[in-house]
Amino acid sequence: MKADLFDQRRLLELQAVDTTLTQLAQRRRKLDADPAFATASQRLRALGDKAANLTGDIADLDRDIDRVEREVDLVKKRAANDRDRMASGAGAKELEGLQSELESLARRQASLEDDELELMERREALDTELTETRRQLGEAERVLADAEADRARLLAEIEAETADAASTRQALAINIPDRLVELYERIHAKQPIAAAELVGRRCGSCRIEKSPADMIPIKSAPIDEVLRCEECGCVLIRTELPSTAPRTLASEDELKKYE
Ligand SMILES: [Zn+2]
Structure with a gap:
């Protein structure tokens, strides 16, 4: 699947909100x-x-x-x-x-x-x-x-x-391409972390470090290729690569510049 890396990175924000929702549900159960x-x-x-x-x-x-x-x-x-x-x-x-x-x-x-x-x-x-x-x-x-x-x-x-988190989630999801959200939701239905950062060679979800050999296809993948962690199946987001959009996705004003 292909998707703008900028859009892919927005999955991390969606993941952060979902993590908050999971924690809130845990607090409720406790x-x-x-x-x-x-x-x-x-x-x-x-x-x-x-x-x-x-x-x-x-x-x-x-x-x-x-x-x-x-x-x-x-x-x-x-x-x-x-x-x-x-x-x-x-x-x-x-x-x-x-x-x-x-x-x-x-x-x-x-x-x-x-x-x-x-x-x-x-x-x-x-x-x-x-x-x-x-x-x-x-x-x-x-x-x-x-x-x-x-x-x-x-x-x-x-x-x-x-x-609050539910409305933030809704607002975020609207701004991410549907098929990317659908992929995220499919993974999220199975596991709590559906999208994670690739930090160095390490998956931010399963924390497993990829071998240099495993990194070759990741490094050579086109920037808009949606990558999955082979270990845990989450969408692996390359935050260290330069993209056409800013890395910080918080500001709506900044986002508009790239629309
Ligand atoms: Zn993983």
């Missing part, structure tokens, strides 16, 4: 696979479960404490009744019975109050744990929100850069 987001979500879920369990345990303890308190009230009421009965002039035998019951009620009350104290201590410990868990939960929520914000920011950056 971002999707970033464990920070999953780790933060997982921690948030675990802490949420822990807080729910603690809240449940505290509710259970509160019910137990209520039950013990009601029992204490009953014991106290019964003792008060007994004392009223004693004060209202019971017989000696009845007094003895009441006295014994009061002693037993006092023991029962002391035992219930011990139980209550123990339950309240446990409740206090769980309360402290719940407060700490809620603090950690708040922190985990902030970490997750930060991770989400970071991810959204990076994603927006990648999308904007991708859109």
